[in-house]
Amino acid sequence: MPQLNGGGGDDLGANDEMISFKDEGEQEEKISENVSAERDLDDLKSSLVNESENNSSSSDSEQAERRPQPRPDLDSYEKTRDYFSEAFRRQQDGGFFKSPHYPGYPIFMIPDLTNPYLSNGALSPSARTYLQMKWPLLDVPGAAGLKDSRSPTPGHLSNKVPVVQHAHHVHPLTPLITYSNEHFSPGTPPSHLSPEILDPKTGIPRTPHPSELSPYYPLSPGAVGQIPHPLGWLGCVVFVVSSLVSSRFSPHMMPHHPHGMHQTGIPHPAIVSPAIKQEPNTHDHMSPSMHSKSPGPVKKEEDKKPHIKKPLNAFMLYMKEMRAKVVAECTLKESAAINQILGRRWHSLSREEQAKYYELARKERQLHSQLYPGWSARDNYGKRKKRKRDNKPDSTPEAILTKPPPFVSPDFSISNKKQCVQYLPSEKMCDSPASSHGSMLDSPATPSAALASPAAPAATHSEQAQPLSLTTKPEGRLHHHFLTGKPSGSASSSSSSSSSSSSSHPSISIPIxxxxxxxxxILPRPIPFSSLHHSMLSPPSPFHQAALHSHHALFQSQPLSLVTKSSD
DNA sequence: GATCCTTTGAAGGAC
DNA sequence: GTCCTTCAAAGGATC
Structure with a gap:
């Protein structure tokens, strides 16, 4: 992935030169990513096979048949959001989207669709992405568009262009979409569709947006068109598709549930009522059964209280965007395994690429805090009940030490829940460049501080000059980071989920x-050698491979205690 | 049907 | 200031 843009690709609005060869770059990227994905897949498959022979029933052919199917119950808000986050990312990547020849209809820029399918019949990631962007403008009756996955012969199963594939890929920037109740009229694109400051058709200049208020979230339906999107023409796309969605989607797909209404009267994707969250495809109203389940007025009040989701962090944004790609490249469907791949790829991202997501996440948080000033992450605590909390005492290092690993006696496990599966073999975790550019090492603990100003990152991040600098993290936590290959924050943050897992997995059950x-x-992840292996997405050079191999050999030959030795 | 798994990052409480 | 926990997404697996 690094430097595929050939330089300058990150500049917004300067991607015109990328038009002709962007597809090639994408293909190159796909090739390298496929190599990476295949390797990841091999790792995962082998680990999964080793995990349990029972899993052998899920052969490749079977998995191939179980290609990722579009989910019919995706929240339409999220569908809408994702189109534009994808567009935004591509624009920032110097990607497929370019300054449109048709200013009002930028999403008509559809790259090559000649071979949208993979060999196994699955839709290639690129085609999938393209279709996501173009489907709203396809001349498909709304009913057909809504038919999508419910159709007995889904488009993506045939060789026809799966115009409905869109609906099942969501994008991290979804919350950043501008919502509007205006209806889109193809013949008379709204005034703000042009990326120009002055609308060529209406001549109505757009008013500048208050700098302190990020325009990703809507101000009001009527004011949407007056907001100059910071992403340039992408803002127009946002409006176009949001308008299309709201006009083309049936009320079933575009519920006007009060739970998703911000105080401004604008539905916000972060607001999800518990009922809707569990059954996104159901109607707005809670089912009678759910009402009947309410034990008392307190419960009713809780039900009425909209569930405001946490803003997505950088990795979540990245994950949402890349998940479909990974799923398409691999036959894997288990999110846990996919997330491991995504985690590795995240580490392999360049600093600049990660910075984009950090910036997006920062904006998300900004807008989220502006929209919900009184909201606290604590408000969502307890909304999920985790069974593993029951095992909390056993996840302590002491418990881990005294508890035999499951491979000694599988029945010894405290709970009957599925044992922690290390989807990626521990030795293969070495493949994951902890930070090809020290990106995770210096991932801004407070991205706003590092990325507050567009010019700030380079200035504030001395790591730019010292990629592996650990300056932004406290010493004490850097040890964790160093050993686990995780940022200090996540090293601790992931303890909740990993701790229970560690208690049952021999390879990670050593509390150092x-x-x-x-x-x-402490995962037996070796000292980062990311300088040897720049990217998961680009195959290492022979030199790197040799270094990689020797590193693995050295690592594997060492006792676990050495590997996990703490610098303490 | 609810929860787990898995990832990273952010937030907030406890100490 | 540090540590720890929880949640955010995703969907198959498990309970």
């Missing part, structure tokens, strides 16, 4: 001198 009662499992 972490400070205090830190239960974060």
């Amino acid at each position: 001198g972490t400070s205090g009662s830190h239960s974060t499992p």
Whole structure:
């Protein structure tokens, strides 16, 4: 992935030169990504096979048949959001989207669709992405568009252009979409469709947007068109598709549920009522059964209280965007495995690429805080009930030490829940460049500080000059980071989920001198050698491969205690 | 049907 | 200031 843009690709609005060869670049990227994905897939498959022979029933052919199917119950808001986050990303990548020849209809820029399918019949990621962007403008009756996955012969199963594929890929920037109740009229594109400041058709200049208020979230339906989108023409796309969605989608697909209404009267994707969250495809109203389940007025009040989701962080944004790609490249469907791949790819991202997501996440948080000033992440605590909390005492290092690993006696496990499966073999985790550019090492603990100003990152991040600098993290946590290959924050943050996992997995059940009662499992991940292996997405050079191999050999030959030795 | 798994990052409480 | 926990997305697996 690094430097595929050939330089300058990150500049917004300067991607015209990328038009002719962007597809080639994408193909190159796809090739390298496919190599990476295949390797990941091999790792995962082997690990999964080793995990349980029972899983052998899920052969490749069977998995191939179980290609990712579009989910019919995706929240339409998220559908809408994702089109534009994807567009935004591509624009920032110097990607497929360019300054449109048709200013009012930028999403008509559809790259090569000649071979949208993979060999196994699955839709290639690129084609999938393209279709996501173009489907709203396809001359497909709304009913057909809504038919999508419910159709007995889904488009993506045939060789025809799967115009409905769109509806099942969501994008991280979804919350950033501008919502509008205006209806889109292809013949008379709204005044703000032009990327120009002055609308060529109406001549109505757009008023500048208050700098302190990010325009990703809507101000009001009527004011949407007056907001100059910071992403240039993408803002027009946002409006176009949001308008299309709201006009083409049936009320079933575009519920006007009050739960998703911000105080401004604008539905916001972050607002999800519990009922809707569980059954996104159902109607707005709670089912009678759910009403009947409410034990009392307190419960009713809770039900009435909209569930405001946390803003997505950078990795979540990245994950949402790349998941479909990984799923398309691999036959894997388990999100846990996919997330491992995504985590590795995340580490392989260049600093600039990660910075984009950090910036997006920062904006998300900004807008989220502006929209919901009184909201606290704590408000969502307890909304999910996790069974693993029952095992909390056993996830402590002491418990881990005293508890035999499951491979000794599988029945010894405290709970009957599925044992932690290390989808990626531990030795293969070495393949994951902890930070090809020290990106995770210096991932801004407070991205706003590092990315507050567009010019700030380079200035504030001395790591730009010192890619592997660990300056932004406290010493004590850097040890964790160093050993686990994770940023200090995540090393601790992931302890909740990993701790329970570690208690049942032999390879990560060694509590090494972490400070205090830190239960974060120390994964046997070797010292980052990312400088040798620049990217998961680009095959290492022979030199890198040799270094990689020797590194693996060295790592594997070492006792686990050495590998996990703490610098304490 | 609810929860787990898995990833990283952010937030907030506890100490 | 540090540590720890929870949640955010995703969907198959498991309970």
